[in-house]
Amino acid sequence: MEKLLKMSSKKILIVSGTHGNEINPIWAVDKFTKSNNSNLEVNNLSFVKGNPSAISKGLRYVDIDLNRSFSKKVKDPNENLYEFKRAKFLVEKYGINGLMPCNIAIDLHTTTSSMGTSIVMYGRREADFCLASILQNKFGLPIYLHEKDINQTGFLVEAWPCGLVIEIGPVAQNYYDPKIVENFLIILEFLQNTEFNAENIRFNSSSEITFFVHQKSIDYPRDEDKKINAIIHPMRVNMDWKIIQKGDPLFLDIEGKTITYNESHKVYPVFIGEAAYQEKNIAMSFTKKETMNIPKSWFNSFLL
Numbered sequence: 001m002e003k004l005l006k007m008s009s010k011k012i013l014i015v016s017g018t019h020g021n022e023i024n025p026i027w028a029v030d031k032f033t034k035s036n037n038s039n040l041e042v043n044n045l046s047f048v049k050g051n052p053s054a055i056s057k058g059l060r061y062v063d064i065d066l067n068r069s070f071s072k073k074v075k076d077p078n079e080n081l082y083e084f085k086r087a088k089f090l091v092e093k094y095g096i097n098g099l100m101p102c103n104i105a106i107d108l109h110t111t112t113s114s115m116g117t118s119i120v121m122y123g124r125r126e127a128d129f130c131l132a133s134i135l136q137n138k139f140g141l142p143i144y145l146h147e148k149d150i151n152q153t154g155f156l157v158e159a160w161p162c163g164l165v166i167e168i169g170p171v172a173q174n175y176y177d178p179k180i181v182e183n184f185l186i187i188l189e190f191l192q193n194t195e196f197n198a199e200n201i202r203f204n205s206s207s208e209i210t211f212f213v214h215q216k217s218i219d220y221p222r223d224e225d226k227k228i229n230a231i232i233h234p235m236r237v238n239m240d241w242k243i244i245q246k247g248d249p250l251f252l253d254i255e256g257k258t259i260t261y262n263e264s265h266k267v268y269p270v271f272i273g274e275a276a277y278q279e280k281n282i283a284m285s286f287t288k289k290e291t292m293n294i295p296k297s298w299f300n301s302f303l304l
């Protein structure tokens, strides 16, 4: 009976291993499901491994980044690639109109950057804001709102009516860190034990939400051959979410010269030095901090 009471009408899909070399969320989910004697479902939670082929190889992906493969285009040049087909399979099985429909997708990731436990949102969907505010209210997590970035699209959670990424770091790729595993388990237990109904959400809502809005990403300084010739400055390493202003150091070049931030407005950098983003020509992303009152409409959209 108690279990029934705790069951939510919202079905939540928990995805681990969307990136095959981010192994701590995979371990955390396996530990969580084992302790609940189930592989596939625990109360309102369903579980799936995002990219089994990449997981078996210890790679971020096989052909293309799965977390950029949920394109809305009918005809896509990538349609024969493994991850594109996998994305289609996941939506057909667990999408809102799928065989085992889920209302919400929560995609578990790790980063090599010192982001702590954080939330990544894509765009300004009201239901996402609502879920993010519940988590921020409960755990005080920072929120990175990724929007208006034409170079990066097709994120997994965008294929569900509501969805967020939980991003925890720093941890190296393919390295098991029990502290990181523990942080994922705290989130999973909260999701398992929370009834996402009107009463409970109102109870959990804070009046304000603070989030960090994506402004732009910057690449490493490079030489004429496009080779990186400056690394993250020692004063910038592990300083994710910490404000920078004009004149603050960003990079240290091979000759020991400091390259500084030269724009007039203050920004908060995130994903500083993320290993997986070198191939995307991203050394860090700049964000702007925003705080706003939580409108009622968010809860209405979430509860729809």
Ligand SMILES: [Zn+2]
Pocket (backbone or CB within 6 Å): 018, 019, 022, 109, 110
């Ligand atoms: Zn990832």
